[in-house]
Each structure stands twice: as structure tokens, then as C-alpha cells.
Amino acid sequence: xxxxxxxxxxxxxxxxxxxxxxxxxxxxxxxxxxxxxxxxxxxxxxxxxxxxxxxxxxxxxxxxxxxxxxxxxxxxxxxxxxxxxxxxxxxxxxxxxxxxxxxxxxxxxxxxxxxxxxxxxxxxxxxxxxxxxxxxxxxxxxxxxxxxxxxxxxxxxxxxxxxxxxxxxxxxxxxxxxxxxxxxxxxxxxxxxxxxxxxxxxxxxxxxxxxxxxxxxxxxxxxxxxxxxxxxxxxxxxxxxxxxxxxxxxxxxxxxxxxxxxxxxxxxxxxxxxxxxxxxxxxxxxxxxxxxxxxxxxxxxxxxxxxxxxxxxxxxxxxxxxxxxxxxxxxxxxxxxxxxxxxxxxxxxxxxxxxxxxxxxxxxxxxxxxxxxxxxxxxxxxxxxxxxxxxxxxxxxxxxxxxxxxxxxxxxxxxxxxxxxxxxxxxxxxxxxxxxxxxxxxxxxxxxxxxxxxxxxxxxxxxxxxxxxxxxxxxxxxxxxxxxxxxxxxxxxxxxxxxxxxxxxxxxxxxxxxxxxxxxxxxxxxxxxxxxxxxxxxxxxxxxxxxxxxxxxxxxxxxxxxxxxxxxxxxxxxxxxxxxxxxxxxxxxxxxxxxxxxxxxxxxxxxxxxxxxxxxxxxxxxxxxxxxxxx
Amino acid sequence: xxxxxxxxxxxxxxxxxxxxxxxxxxxxxxxxxxxxxxxxxxxxxxxxxxxxxxxxxxxxxxxxxxxxxxxxxxxxxxxxxxxxxxxxxxxxxxxxxxxxxxxxx
Numbered sequence: 001x002x003x004x005x006x007x008x009x010x011x012x013x014x015x016x017x018x019x020x021x022x023x024x025x026x027x028x029x030x031x032x033x034x035x036x037x038x039x040x041x042x043x044x045x046x047x048x049x050x051x052x053x054x055x056x057x058x059x060x061x062x063x064x065x066x067x068x069x070x071x072x073x074x075x076x077x078x079x080x081x082x083x084x085x086x087x088x089x090x091x092x093x094x095x096x097x098x099x100x101x102x103x104x105x106x107x108x109x110x111x112x113x114x115x116x117x118x119x120x121x122x123x124x125x126x127x128x129x130x131x132x133x134x135x136x137x138x139x140x141x142x143x144x145x146x147x148x149x150x151x152x153x154x155x156x157x158x159x160x161x162x163x164x165x166x167x168x169x170x171x172x173x174x175x176x177x178x179x180x181x182x183x184x185x186x187x188x189x190x191x192x193x194x195x196x197x198x199x200x201x202x203x204x205x206x207x208x209x210x211x212x213x214x215x216x217x218x219x220x221x222x223x224x225x226x227x228x229x230x231x232x233x234x235x236x237x238x239x240x241x242x243x244x245x246x247x248x249x250x251x252x253x254x255x256x257x258x259x260x261x262x263x264x265x266x267x268x269x270x271x272x273x274x275x276x277x278x279x280x281x282x283x284x285x286x287x288x289x290x291x292x293x294x295x296x297x298x299x300x301x302x303x304x305x306x307x308x309x310x311x312x313x314x315x316x317x318x319x320x321x322x323x324x325x326x327x328x329x330x331x332x333x334x335x336x337x338x339x340x341x342x343x344x345x346x347x348x349x350x351x352x353x354x355x356x357x358x359x360x361x362x363x364x365x366x367x368x369x370x371x372x373x374x375x376x377x378x379x380x381x382x383x384x385x386x387x388x389x390x391x392x393x394x395x396x397x398x399x400x401x402x403x404x405x406x407x408x409x410x411x412x413x414x415x416x417x418x419x420x421x422x423x424x425x426x427x428x429x430x431x432x433x434x435x436x437x438x439x440x441x442x443x444x445x446x447x448x449x450x451x452x453x454x455x456x457x458x459x460x461x462x463x464x465x466x467x468x469x470x471x472x473x474x475x476x477x478x479x480x481x482x483x484x485x486x487x488x489x490x491x492x493x494x495x496x497x498x499x500x501x502x503x504x505x506x507x508x509x510x511x512x513x514x515x516x517x518x519x520x521x522x523x524x525x526x527x528x529x530x531x532x533x534x535x536x537x538x539x540x541x542x543x544x545x546x547x548x549x550x551x552x553x554x555x556x557x558x559x560x561x562x563x564x565x566x567x568x569x570x571x572x573x574x575x576x577x578x579x580x581x582x583x584x585x586x587x588x589x590x591x592x593x594x595x596x597x598x599x600x601x602x603x604x605x606x607x608x609x610x611x612x613x614x615x616x617x618x619x620x621x622x623x624x625x626x627x628x629x630x631x
Numbered sequence: 632x633x634x635x636x637x638x639x640x641x642x643x644x645x646x647x648x649x650x651x652x653x654x655x656x657x658x659x660x661x662x663x664x665x666x667x668x669x670x671x672x673x674x675x676x677x678x679x680x681x682x683x684x685x686x687x688x689x690x691x692x693x694x695x696x697x698x699x700x701x702x703x704x705x706x707x708x709x710x711x712x713x714x715x716x717x718x719x720x721x722x723x724x725x726x727x728x729x730x731x732x733x734x735x736x
């Protein structure tokens with residue numbers, strides 16, 4: 001089965017090339033079929049690999065295809081690493097990717113850029129696979145850049161809208177900031193270890209670096225800056241909410257389920273390095289927790305259905321980093337998995353709602369959709385419960401595992417984690433109730449147009465909701481009678497952190513969090529269903545804290561003032577002083593000097609032959625004198 | 632004066648330099664193109680003289696052969712020069728060097 005591995009990324013690449021070259025000439029049905037089939041076949045091959053890993057026949061295989069760079073100092077093979085971690089990520093990418101491809105075929109069916117959409121979606125799947133399959137940092141970096149590019153192309157998919165283009169640029173630039181950190185970290189590793197192959201780097205790291213030295217802390221921090229950019233952590237998170245400008249399935253695939261988890265994958269992959277740098281771990285933990293709480297508070301008051309989901313994604317990514325910072329690498333990846341299921345489900349569900357609402361995204365204009373969109377309603381409910389963390393849905397297991405590790409570290413961290421979870425529950429149910437309960441608040445035209453989405457869109461929703469229900473059983477903790485299968489699955493790649501809590505404490509913590517979540521759901525129900533409150537409309541005066549949250553803490557404005565404005569001011573200054581005053585005047589001065597000297601000196605050409613002769617003789621005599629003096 | 636011309640070559644050198652200087656001066660001072668032309672020829676002859684003198688001094692006949700060639704070429708050159716002169720006179724009605732002033736600025 002390993003000889004088919006090269007097909008996994010190659011097939012989406014072939015799809016990309018086919019659609020890129022012939023896409024505009026092919027009928028939509030064929031374009032969609034090509035895109036979906038390539039990803040589906042990749043998924044099936046990945047499943048055989050997963051079977052191999054589960055049966056134990058594949059432990060950690062490096063497959064080298066060709067030498068990418070082979071010089072004296074640098075040896076970089078183009079090779080894939082097939083181990084439980086990469087196979088798991090590949091399964092998520094191709095599996096969820098296929099479902100979203102399928103959904104997109106329905107969602108985008110009326111769009112004129114249908115083929116272009118699938119071209120980049122296929123390229124994205126290819127890049128993401130390269131990212132997780134590479135056996136060295138450079139192949140990962142190539143994929144890392146590839147997904148960033150596809151994200152840019154797909155956020156700005158409707159390129160006729162300037163705001164969307166700006167959102168795309170913002171995402172790309174913010175990612176670049178992070179990528180620079182990643183690149184520096186990578187080069188530092190190369191300087192210190194002399195190789196970028198995972199096997200060599202992670203094998204050598206404990207010998208080369210002593211735990212906690214500046215070298216390893218700087219390297220891990222640089223790599224983490226890359227993760228901040230890609231996975232939308234403070235301070236580089238602002239691109240993700242804006243990235244909702246892209247088509248909704250893109251948000252589901254790229255900006256929720258896969259690409260943004262690249263940072264978490266990278267850290268889990270480099271867990272050897274991070275374990276050597278306790279300072280970086282604490283830093284990641286703090287950043288993760290802050291992001292989780294910060295984004296959740298913003299999510300509380302947003303009115304755009306996709307914006308709420310976007311902030312919830314940022315918040316959940318914060319949770320994942322929180323887990324990584326606590327040293328619970330497998331737990332972080334477990335949350336990546338469950339989050340991929342329920343967040344893809346929620347995004348696709350919101351896409352279905354937006355589809356039915358003829359493009360309307362404001363939850364204040366929705367309401368009462370549960371009768372018109374029964375399947376979307378049910379699946380969305382499952383996704384919402386999963387993210388809120390009610391057993392036995394997927395989110396409960398992964399979130400409570402994180403919270404248990406947090407409690408082991410310090411009860412304060414646990415309390416803050418719970419606070420984030422409660423806010424998540426509140427805004428998710430707020431959105432859910434406002435969308436599906438109460439009276440319809442949209443226009444008459446929208447009401448007449450309401451309809452359930454076709455099967456091609458609801459089928460992925462149903463599959464994902466099954467996964468959102470069942471996904472959690474991958475990692476049932478010991479205390480609930482499981483044996484944390486997922487942790488053991490990954491134990492060859494990342495160590496499972498000890499959880500030394502009493503079973504009674506653990507059960508108590510779980511009960512507290514579940515009880516609080518239920519209370520919050522009831523509060524949300526009372527506010528938005530019983531009292532039928534609707535968020536105030538645009539332009540009305542808000543209380544100060546509400547206004548600050550609604551405007552996302554004015555972070556965008558702050559960045560604008562800090563970076564864009566200063567940059568623009570500096571550019572202006574340089575333009576006036578250096579460009580105009582320095583370079584321009586120099587160039588113009590030379591030109592003017594030449595003109596002036598020409599105008600003046602040409603007067604020497606009198607036309608008088610005797611003068612010429614005189615000057616000639618004078619010149620000869622001068623030459624003779626100079627020669628005489630020199631000799 | 633006896634000392635000055637004691638060496639035979641010195642006398643030729645002196646004479647040739649004198650002729651050359653006269654030619655240069657003539658070119659600079661005179662306005663008549665014919666005279667200037669003659670002065671040019673005078674300078675050429677001075678050089679020829681020098682060449683012959685050195686040829687004898689070094690006992691090498693090559694120099695004298697060269698002089699013959701130079702004189703042959705000079706004859707050809709003089710015809711062209713005179714022809715140009717004739718054309719100048721026909722066009723401007725003058726052989727003064729100041730009549731040719733149009734080529735300026």
C-alpha cells in the first residue's frame with residue numbers, strides 16, 4: 001500500500017492542472033466530478049494507510065522520491081513521512097475535504113467561477129497534504145506557503161468586491177509575518193543541527209540543545225510565530241474573521257477544519273523541540289488561553305452568522321494551543337480532530353442557511369428556520385451541542401481532556417478555561433436560537449425563497465453530524481471506562497502526558513463543566529427564545545462594554561494606527577524627502593548640468609579655422625611640455 | 632657658429648626644426664589659404680629632410696626610400712588640396728580662410 005502513497009497528493013494536483021487548463025471549457029458537472037473524484041480516491045488510499053497504521057504494519061516509514069537539493073552542505077530529499085500523525089491528518093484533510101468538495105458542488109452550482117473555485121480547492125488539498133506528509137521542514141514549508149496562497153485566492157474568490165480583496169490581502173500579509181518567523185526558526189535549526197529532516201533533527205535535538213537554553217527557546221518561539229500567523233493566534237488573529245469573505249465551504253475547509261490547524265500539527269510534530277523549551281510552552285499556553293477568552297468575548301455580540309463561527313474558530317484554536325502549551329500534544333490533536341468535524345459541520349450548516357436566505361448572513365434577519373430547513377436545523381443542533389461540550393458529543397471529550405490537564409497545572413487555568421467554554425456555549429446557542437427559533441424576521445422575498453438545500457449539500461452535513469456525535473469516542477478517558485485510544489494511537493509520535501488526578505476529582509470537574517454549560521444554554525434559551533430578544537439593529541447606541549466588544553476591541557483600528565498609518569506616514573516621508581528631494585533632484589540635476597554645459601561649451605565652436613589651428617598647435621605644444629615634464 | 636655646426640647631423644636638425652617652425656608660424660599667422668597650404672607643405676618637407684638626414688646618419692637607405700614614397704603621396708595630396716581650393720574660390724569668391732565660417736554651433 002505504500003507504493004500508492006505518491007498518488008495521495010498527486011491526484012488533487014492532477015485535478016488542479018486539469019481544471020486550471022480546461023476548466024473554463026468543461027461543463028460544470030464534469031469540473032465538479034473531477035475535483036471530487038480526485039479527492040475521494042486520495043481519501044480511499046489514505047484509508048488503506050490508516051488500516052495499515054491501525055494494524056501495526058506501518059509504524060514510521062520514510063519514502064524518498066527524489067533529491068530536491070543535494071549539494072555539499074545541504075541534502076534535502078523530496079520525501080514523505082508516513083506515521084500515525086501524518087496519516088491521521090491526511091485522513092482528516094482528504095475525508096473532510098471530500099465532503100466539503102461534494103457540498104461545494106451544490107453550493108457553488110450557480111457561480112460563474114465554478115471551475116476556478118474547484119481549481120484552487122484542489123490545489124489547497126494538494127498543498128495541505130504536502131504540509132502534513134513531508135518528512136522535513138522544507139517540504140512542510142512548501143505546503144505551508146501553498147495553503148497560504150490558496151487561502152488568499154479563495155478569500156478573494158469574488159474578486160469584484162474590493163472589501164473581499166482587502167480581506168484576502170490582509171490574510172496573506174498576516175500569514176507572511178508568521179511565515180517569516182517560521183522561516184527563521186527553520187534556518188536556525190539548520191544552522192544548529194545541520195539538517196532539516198525530522199528524523200535527524202528530533203534525534204539530534206536532545207544532544208545538541210540543553211533543556212531551556214536560549215537557542216532552543218528562540219527556535220521554538222520563531223516556529224511558534226509561524227503557527228500564530230497560520231492558526232490565527234493573538235496578535236496575528238485578525239485575518240481569520242475577515243477571511244469569511246470567501247465562499248462558505250472555503251471557510252469550512254480552510255479556515256476551520258484544516259489549514260488553520262497547520263500550526264498545531266507543526267508543534268505536535270516538533271514536540272521534541274518544544275518539550276526542551278519550557279519557557280516557550282508556557283508562552284504558548286498563555287497565548288492560547290488569552291486567544292480563547294479574547295475571541296470568545298468578541299463572539300458574544302457578533303451578528304453575522306459566519307463572524308460568530310469565525311471567532312469561535314479562533315477561540316477553539318486558542319484551546320488547542322492551550323493544550324499544547326500544557327504539554328498535552330495528543331490532546332491538542334484530539335481537539336483538532338473533533339473540531340474539524342463539528343466546525344466543518346457548523347460552517348456548512350451556516351452555508352446552507354445562507355443559501356436558503358439568498359445570501360443574507362445577519363442573524364437578526366433570520367429566525368424560525370427550523371421548520372423550513374429541518375435537516376440543516378438538526379445537524380446544526382448537533383454541531384452546536386458538540387462545540388458546547390455536552391456528553392457524549394465529540395467536543396465534550398476533547399475539551400474536558402484539555403480542562404483536566406489545565407486543572408492539574410492550576411485550578412485558576414481550569415476556571416479560565418471553563419469561562420471560555422461557557423462563553424462559547426452562550427454565543428453558539430445565541431446564534432442557534434436566533435437563527436432557528438422564533439419568528440422569521442427577514443423580508444417577504446427571502447421568506448418565499450426559503451428552502452432546504454439539495455441532497456448533495458445535506459449529505460455531507462449528515463455524515464459530519466454523525467462524526468460530531470461519534471468522534472469523541474476516539475479518546476474516551478480512563479475515568480469513563482475508556483482507555484484514551486487516541487493518545488495511544490499517537491504515542492509513537494508524541495508522548496501522552498500523565499494525568500495524575502483522582503478519578504473522583506476528574507468526574508467532579510466534568511460534572512461542574514457540564515452543569516454550567518447546561519445552565520448557560522438555559523440562560524440563552526430564556527433570553528432569545530422565551531423573551532424573544534433580538535440584538536439591537538445597526539446604528540443604535542450601545543453600552544460601552546457592548547460597543548467595545550461589538551467593534552472587536554478596536555484591534556483592527558489599533559493595528560491600522562500602529563502599522564498601516566505609520567507605514568504610510570513613513571512612505572510619504574521617504575517619498576517627499578528621499579524620492580523627490582534626493583533621487584529625483586540628483587537625476588534631474590545631472591540632466592540639467594549636461595544641458596547647461598552643452599549650451600555653454602558649444603560657443604567654443606566658432607567656425608573660425610585659424611582659431612582651431614591655433615588651439616591645435618597650442619595643444620600639441622602643451623602635450624610636448626607635459627611629456628617632457630613626465631620624462 | 633663653428634661649434635654649432637661641427638657635427639653634420641646637428642646642422643640638418645637645426646635647419647629642419649627651423650623650417651617646421653616657419654611652417655607652423657605661417658599657418659597661424661597668414662589668412663590666405665594658398666599660403667597656409669604652402670606652409671603645410673613646408674612642414675612636410677622639413678620632416679622629410681629630417682628623415683633623410685637620420686637615414687644617412689644611421690647608414691640605412693630605408694629612410695631615403697621612404698622619403699620618395701612620401702613625396703609621391705604628397706604630390707597626390709597636393710592635387711586634391713588644390714582642387715578643393717579651386718572649389719572654395721568658385722563658391723566664396725575668396726581664398727581667405729575667414730571666408731569659411733559657416734560650420735559653427
